[in-house]
Amino acid sequence: MTVTPLRLLIADDHTVVRAGLRALLEGEPDFTVVAEVGSGDEAVRIAVGLRPDVVLMDLRFGNAEHGIDGVEAVRMLTAELPGTAVVMLTSYSGHADVVRALQAGARGYVLKAGLPEELFRAVREAATGGIGLASEVVGHLVGRVVTPPLELSEREKEVIRLMADGHSNRSIAQSLFLSEATVKTHLVRVYRKLGVDNRAAAVSEAVRRGLLELT
Incomplete structure (x- = not known):
C-alpha cells in the first residue's frame, strides 16, 4: 500500500543546517520537504500558502531583531493553521524555553544534537496529534516537576x-x-x-x- 508522505517545512536561519535536515528527512520514505525558509516571518507566510503537515521551527533566529522569533511564529501558525503541527528543533533545552514553546502551541521539542530517530519520532507523533519530545527534554520537565518549588524575592x-x-x-x-x-x-x-x-x-x-x- 502506498503511503502519502508527510509534507514538511523547515525553518532555520542556517543554510547548512537546513540542507542537512532536508537530506536527513528525505531519507525517510514517509517524509517529503516542501520548502525551507530562513526566518520566522517566512515560515508563517510560506506555511499559510503551502499548508504543510509539520513545520520544523528553530527557537531563536539570528535575524530575529528584524522579525519574529520561533515562539511567536509558532503562536501565529497555530492560530492560522490549526491543522499544521509545529515541532521545535533547537539547541536550547532549558525548562523555560520548552514551556514557552509548548504554551505557544508547539507539538514537539527536539534538540539539534539529538539522535535522528528522536526527530523522526517527534515529527510522526506531532503529525498524528501527539506530543513529540526528546528524551532529554522529558528529563528536564520531569526534573522540574519533582523539584520542590522555589521562590526568590x-x-x-x-x-x-x-x-x-x-x-x-x-x-x-x-x-x-x-x-x-x-x-x-x-x-x-x-x-x-x-x-x-x-x-x-x-x-x-x-x-x-x-x-x-x-x-
Whole structure:
C-alpha cells in the first residue's frame, strides 16, 4: 500500500543546517520537504500558502531583531493553521524555553544534537496529534516537576539577573542602589535557596529551575 508522505517545512536561519535536515528527512520514505525558509516571518507566510503537515521551527533566529522569533511564529501558525503541527528543533533545552514553546502551541521539542530517530519520532507523533519530545527534554520537565518549588524575592531575582550578566558585587550594588554588604546578604540567601556555593552554579541552577532566562 502506498503511503502519502508527510509534507514538511523547515525553518532555520542556517543554510547548512537546513540542507542537512532536508537530506536527513528525505531519507525517510514517509517524509517529503516542501520548502525551507530562513526566518520566522517566512515560515508563517510560506506555511499559510503551502499548508504543510509539520513545520520544523528553530527557537531563536539570528535575524530575529528584524522579525519574529520561533515562539511567536509558532503562536501565529497555530492560530492560522490549526491543522499544521509545529515541532521545535533547537539547541536550547532549558525548562523555560520548552514551556514557552509548548504554551505557544508547539507539538514537539527536539534538540539539534539529538539522535535522528528522536526527530523522526517527534515529527510522526506531532503529525498524528501527539506530543513529540526528546528524551532529554522529558528529563528536564520531569526534573522540574519533582523539584520542590522555589521562590526568590524580586530583589533576589534582580541580583541574580545582574550576576548572570557578569556584574560584580560592586556593580550590582550601584545598579540597585544598595550597599555591597546588602548584595552579599542577598547572594548568601540565593545560594542557600538554590543549594549552590558559587556564582556560576547559582546562574545554572536558576536557569534549570526556570527562574532565570538567558538571552
